[in-house]
Amino acid sequence: MSIQAIQAAIKEYNTIIIHRHVRPDPDALGSQAGLRELIQATYPDKKVYVVGEDDPSLTFLVKMDQIDDAVFENALIIICDTANTARIDDSRYTSGDKIIKIDHHPNVDPYGDISWVDTTASSTSEMIYELFTKAEEMEMNEAAARLLYAGIVGDTGRFLFPSTTKKTLQYAAELVAYDFDRSQLYDGIYNVKDNLARLRGYILQNFTLEQDGLSVIKLTKPILEQFQVSVMETGQLVGTLGDVEGILVWVFFIEEDDQIRVRLRSKGPVINEVAAAYNGGGHPLASGASVYSWDEAAEVVKDLHHVIQAYKN
Numbered sequence: 001m002s003i004q005a006i007q008a009a010i011k012e013y014n015t016i017i018i019h020r021h022v023r024p025d026p027d028a029l030g031s032q033a034g035l036r037e038l039i040q041a042t043y044p045d046k047k048v049y050v051v052g053e054d055d056p057s058l059t060f061l062v063k064m065d066q067i068d069d070a071v072f073e074n075a076l077i078i079i080c081d082t083a084n085t086a087r088i089d090d091s092r093y094t095s096g097d098k099i100i101k102i103d104h105h106p107n108v109d110p111y112g113d114i115s116w117v118d119t120t121a122s123s124t125s126e127m128i129y130e131l132f133t134k135a136e137e138m139e140m141n142e143a144a145a146r147l148l149y150a151g152i153v154g155d156t157g158r159f160l161f162p163s164t165t166k167k168t169l170q171y172a173a174e175l176v177a178y179d180f181d182r183s184q185l186y187d188g189i190y191n192v193k194d195n196l197a198r199l200r201g202y203i204l205q206n207f208t209l210e211q212d213g214l215s216v217i218k219l220t221k222p223i224l225e226q227f228q229v230s231v232m233e234t235g236q237l238v239g240t241l242g243d244v245e246g247i248l249v250w251v252f253f254i255e256e257d258d259q260i261r262v263r264l265r266s267k268g269p270v271i272n273e274v275a276a277a278y279n280g281g282g283h284p285l286a287s288g289a290s291v292y293s294w295d296e297a298a299e300v301v302k303d304l305h306h307v308i309q310a311y312k313n
């Protein structure tokens with residue numbers, strides 16, 4: 001059983017380095033740093049690091065450690081919330097001694113010496129809490145609870161998405177018993193700057209909606225400049241169209257210098273295969289991809305129409 005194997009590996013290694021996916025979200029950071037807190041609380045003498053690039057909008061949750069290449073030698077590497085190796089933040093994970101994958105995305109790219117993938121989990125943070133409940137000796141504390149709760153809240157859209165189960169709510173109930181500031185957490189995750197709020201207004205004014213339920217919004221470079229919003233920040237706005245009646249699938253095209261980022265969301269049709277065809281991947285109903293021209297973006301739109309048609313038949 002992988003939970004036991006993970007526990008044994010954590011016990012065995014003195015240096016543990018925890019990774020997660022690039023462009024982190026609260027679940028990536030919450031599972032990564034929440035696991036670090038659990039290990040550190042249980043084994044105070046072990047050296048446990050979290051690595052990857054900091055996202056300034058999420059450093060209120062946790063800041064990453066800066067470590068030398070030499071630290072990776074003989075280290076246990078744990079990678080949280082990352083379906084495929086291409087999305088692992090900090091490629092030095094390959095120089096570790098043993099690799100563990102803990103994730104809730106479809107296991108399209110199995111990797112690691114030990115792998116625990118549970119696609120029924122709402123979030124990797126939920127899995128880390130489960131690891132705590134099933135492990136023989138694991139200590140929970142306020143810092144860990146805060147991070148894991150943030151991850152669960154982030155990936156379930158505040159317990160709104162269908163991925164929220166009885167278990168999710170039960171774990172969340174147990175986590176809020178710990179003393180951390182939930183209001184501060186919600187402000188950190190959901191407060192947006194005024195320019196981002198105005199760009200949300202632009203999106204609501206300009207999205208297209210076709211008869212089959214496909215909605216498209218293009219955020220070109222001039223638009224991003226006009227609203228003074230970075231490509232990374234637009235990630236916070238993808239949910240904006242989720243409440244619009246009649247939208248079944250929606251796609252954001254976000255223009256960068258060298259590519260057009262594609263963010264896909266769906267209320268039924270499986271869209272991660274489309275994402276995979278365009279240098280991306282993700283969940284069946286929430287994925288991302290990259291294209292390199294507006295012609296290619298039009299191909300994505302065409303593919304999405306087909307996926308919707310197949311879903312409706």
Ligand SMILES: [Mn+2]
Nearest residue numbers: 027081124155
């Ligand atoms: Mn996740």
